[in-house]
C-alpha cells in the first residue's frame with residue numbers, strides 16, 4: 001500500500017464547529033496566546049489557563065467528525081494513511097482513523113506537573129480540571145498540551161513519517177507555526193503534495209497542488225484524485 005501522510009490543522013475541524021486560531025473570529029482574536037497557551041501563563045494565572053481548556057473541551061464534546069475526517073478514515077482501505085495533526089481534538093480518531101500522531105498534545109488528557117509527568121485521560125462526564133486537582137502523588141494536573149515555547153516531543157517521529165511519504169496532503173493549516181509547518185519540506189522530492197484550504201496561503205512552494213475548498217468538499221475531490 002502507498003503511504004499517504006496527512007498534516008492537519010484547525011481548518012480540518014472548522015466544519016465540526018471548532019474555532020480555528022487565526023481566521024477572523026478565531027480563538028486568538030478572543031484570547032491572547034500569552035494569556036492562556038504559554039508556560040508563563042500557567043505560572044501567572046493557572047486558573048485562567050485551566051478554564052480556557054475546560055471551555056475547549058466543552059466545545060469539543062458537542063462536536064462531531066465532519067465528512068473530511070470520515071473520508072480520511074475511509075482512505076485506510078486503500079492507503080497506508082498516517083495522520084500528523086496539530087489539532088488537539090480527537091475527531092480523527094472518532095471518525096475511525098487509526099494512525100494519528102499528535103504534535104500539540106491532546107485536549108482530553110491531562111498530565112502531572114510532577115517529575116513523572118504521568119498522563120491521564122479525561123472522560124465526557126468528568127472533563128474539567130481545576131486548581132487542586134492533583135495526580136495520585138499530589139502534583140497539580142495541567143493540560144496535556146504543547147504550549148508556545150515548549151518542545152514538540154513528537155516532532156522527530158513526524159519528520160521520519162514525512163520522509164516516508166508516497167503522497168502528502170495538508171489540510172486546514174495556515175502553516176505559520178513551526179516546527180509543524182516545516183514538515184512539508186521533509187516530503188521526498190518529486191512526490192505529489194496537495195493542500196486543501198478555502199483561503200489563500202501566502203508563499204507556498206510552487207510544487208504544492210492547491211485545492212481551494214473546505215475540508216469536506218476538498219476531501220471529496222481528493223478521493224477522486226487518489227482513486228479511493
Ligand code: OAD
Pocket residue numbers: 008009010011012014015020021022023026037086087104146147148171172173174175176177196197198199200201213214215216
Ligand atoms: P490556523 O487558525 O492558523 O489556520 C487555520 C487554517 O484553516 C487557515 O489557513 C484557514 O484558511 C483554514 N480553514 C478555515 N476554514 C476551513 C475549512 N472549512 N476547511 C479547511 N480549512 C479551513 O490553525 P493552525 O494552522 O492549525 O497551537 O494553527 C497551528 C497552531 O497554532 C495550532 O495547533 C495551535 C495554534 O496556536 C497551539 O495551541 C500550540
